[in-house]
Amino acid sequence: MNIFNTLQEQLQAILGDLQDQKVLPGGLDLSAVAVEPPRDKSHGDVAINAALVLAKKARLNPRELAGKIAQKLRQDQAVKAVDIVGPGFINVTFFNSFWQARVNEILKAGKKYGGSKIGKGEKVNIEYVSANPTGPLHVGHVRGAVFGDALANLLEKVGYKVTREYYINDTGAQIDILARSVHFRYREALGENIGDIPEGLYPGDYLKPVGQVLAKKYGEKFKNAPEEKWLAPFRDVAVPAMMALIKEDLGLLGIHHQVFSSETKMHSAGEILEAIDFLKEKGVIYQGVLEPPKGRKPEDWEPREQTLFRATDFGDDVDRPLVKSDGSYTYFAADIAYHYDKFKRGYLHQIDVLGADHGGYVKRLQAAVKALSDGQADLDVRLCQMVRLLRGGQPVKMGKRSGQFVTLREVVDEVGPGVVRFIMLTRKNDAQLDFDFDKVKEQSRDNPVFYVQYAHARAHSAFRKAAEYFPEKGLEIKALTGADAALLEDPSEIDLIKAMASWPRVVEAAALAHEPHRIAFYLYDLASEFHSLWNKGNDDPGLRFVIEGNQALTLARLSLVRALALVIAEGLELLGVEPLKEMR
RNA sequence: GCGCCCGUAGCUCAGUUGGAUAGAGCAUCGGAUUUCUAAUCCGGAGGCCGCAGGUUCGAAUCCUGCCGGGCGCGCCA
Incomplete structure (x- = not known):
């Protein structure tokens, strides 16, 4: 039980009585009335601001009104004292016996203690991690992963029906790069000396097993074949292999998503078209030309007519393009379809956990969800700031170009999953976090x-x-x-x-x-x-x-x-x- | 230029969505150990809550304008 809620109910009843007795006018807005623990222990166990909040509307002196409320509160047997302090705070102090009784209550509630039903069993979809399937997870992914997972636990605890979801960005340029990288590993597996992996491709050893699988599966068939022959089949093998790696990494932290949604599927199943048609009917899609962004040198800017979503109608700063000049859909178009898909699956509460560098993306996502659901669904986007890796106070160097990130696995292996998870949650999500290997191992x-x-x-x-x-x-x-x-x-x-x-x-x-x-x-x-x-x-x-x-x-x-x-x-x-x- | 996030003790950060005299840890100074694990505890010192206005009973918190820092800004994902 939540004693503050219980007292809040008691208080509401008292205020109702006072309204019946015409001490307070009827139809008062009681939402600002708060029952909370006071900051200062000398102010009793519970502080109530009701008199301060309501005095003006009731045309009463706050302290006088407080007195009337206090009188009724004193009738509760658990209440030792009710003091009226300062401008009209009501401070309630309970007898020790009231607190002593809480111990048994906690023991009886056991693991359920602290839970509640405020979620009313409503469905919440929380999408997190969603890292590109091009390699194992690195430290940059850890914070969002832990944050999303803990938030999911938390929402379950208060009675929401939570779905943990991962959006697989399994299409686009970086997936082609993955396939090309794997082609080198494939040739390597066939015995060819490939030398260094060229600049711009993924050099990591983790692709070697994929090369071997492909060599076994296709033999020499694609060794000297043109790219268009092997790109698609190589993607089809590489992406699931990378997802397997990622799931394994997440498993190290005890993270298991229930649903994996594919971006490719959005494209191929016509879901994007459906979502856009749906928005067209609402009249928020049009052909138009965007203004160049001001202040920045628009060197290569060319005005171009394109298909736009009227995001500005829903709080965004500019309207957003949905179709690229080559006729394919933008990433945002697929994302609209994806969030539409979540809406159709019955999620009126959606949460996306993203990196802070996606801050500029938030408004358009929320605009899309608002438009798609006619305002029925809400989307909260939580941005996770960067984690600075330190060792003995000194930044850990990572060669971004060489692809030498510190991996999630390395971090977990060194300090353990529990430490990683806890430390990641010792800062607000939008504040930068220092993770010092030495410090987090310190006892x-x-x-x-x-x-x-x-x-x-x-x-x-x-x-x-x-x-x-x-x-x-x-x-x-x-x-x-x-x-x-x-x-x-x-x-x-x-x-x-x-x-x-x-x-x-x-x-x-x-x-x-x-x-x-x-x-x-x-x-x-x-x-x-x-x-x-x-x-x-x-x-x-x-x-x-x-x-x-x-x-x-x-x-x-x-x-x-x-x-x-x-x-x-x-x-x-x-x-x-x-x-x-x-x-x- | 525009948008979002941030600015709190020397350092790293909380601050219960508007409550009372703004709190922790580190660092610093002083104290507690024949221990149910001192890997801990108790106490002192340390503040213009970036600046200036506004809203009200009441502002670190909400609004406006500056200053300073981070991120982003059509066809990347």
Whole structure:
């Protein structure tokens, strides 16, 4: 349960009563009324702004209105105090017993704790990675991959029906380059000395196996044949081979898409034509000439009449071309068809995760979705900024021309999947991120992954310790739910419970904002709260979790620790990180 | 020239979608270890939230204009 939502409902009922009693006018807009944790702990447990928000419309003094609301709030037995502070804030403080009851609630909810149904089972399509199938994934792809996957988890947690999708850009110039590169490897596999792979082609060794497959399949048939003979069949072998590589790479991070959509299919199945016809009927396609972009030297600019989508009607800056001068469709035309396809498959919520260099692409995509769905569907485009790879504070050099990227596999092999995933989510997606190999392997407070994992491991350490003293007593959740939570009296213990009580609210807010990094920050704060409590036990042995000879107190405290471990584990799993029970 | 993102402590960044006296970590200074794992904790110091206006009970957050940085700008994908 989300205590803030519960209180919000209570408050709405109170405001309804006040309206019935003509204290407040009817038909008030209550949407701005917020129930939230105050920043400052001295301001109680929950802050309510209702009086401030409503006073003007009700023509009342805010403090006076606050008094009327407060009076009703005080009738709740869990409420210890209701204070009216400053201009009219209502601060609610609960009895310890209210917080103590939360522990059992968390244990009973188990893995479901923090989940909700605000998604109402609605379908969401989240498209991420979508790297060109020309080679293995490199670091540049990792952030979007992790971000998209964590966001998918998060949306599922709050009750959306999520589809993880990958759009395969399996056509166009770079795929032809792939096929040509593979042709060299094919000749190599036939025993020819090919020397260096020419400039402009993909030089990577990962294409050698593809060459061998082709050699086995076609023998010498295409060895000296003209390109138009072999280009298509080589593409048909190379692309699936690259997709297999990519899926394998993603698997290293625990990422598995459910749907793979092909750009080629958009072209060949006439889906582009269908989408454009559909838009034509709506009158948003026309033949026209674009103005050259201002300010830049339009050296090779020639005015040209082309087929345009009236994107400016839907918030874009200029209308966008759909057909190239050679008569084929633009990438954008295929993308329109693809998003139309998603709409037809019933996705009214669509999310695209793209690199920040695609920022200029966002408006036209949203314009397209708006046009295609008559405004029924929404598209959120999340842009992931670059990751700077460092080693000991120094940038890792990557020869872009030689194709010597640091691969996803290399990164995962060196630091492990959990570390990669967590660190990628320690920044907002649109902020640049430093990834320092040395730092992320460090085992200190500097390193948020270890800090959080260590808290989880410490919790399990307490269970192990308890098992020494109370071997006969089950310490599993079932036994702990019978513990007497009233024994949890220390302010630090109550603080820890409060932190855990806000977990559902954090999950909900992170999901709605499409910001999984909030989970990482929350976990860090929660871990900090736990480490603090742990250390109190060092200073004052009476505050340790395991108290020899006092089984009741030990059980109560272990129930708290168990709840903590549950929340951290669930948070880590949302991020796709495996919680560790031991870190020695 | 236009559009999007960004500007918060010396450094790296949060800031609960408009709340109260702006918070963490690093670095710095001082303290806690016969430990349920000190891989941790407690405390001090550190701020014109880029600048200037505006909106209102209330602005780091919303609006406008500047300054500074990043990305992008017809037939690449």
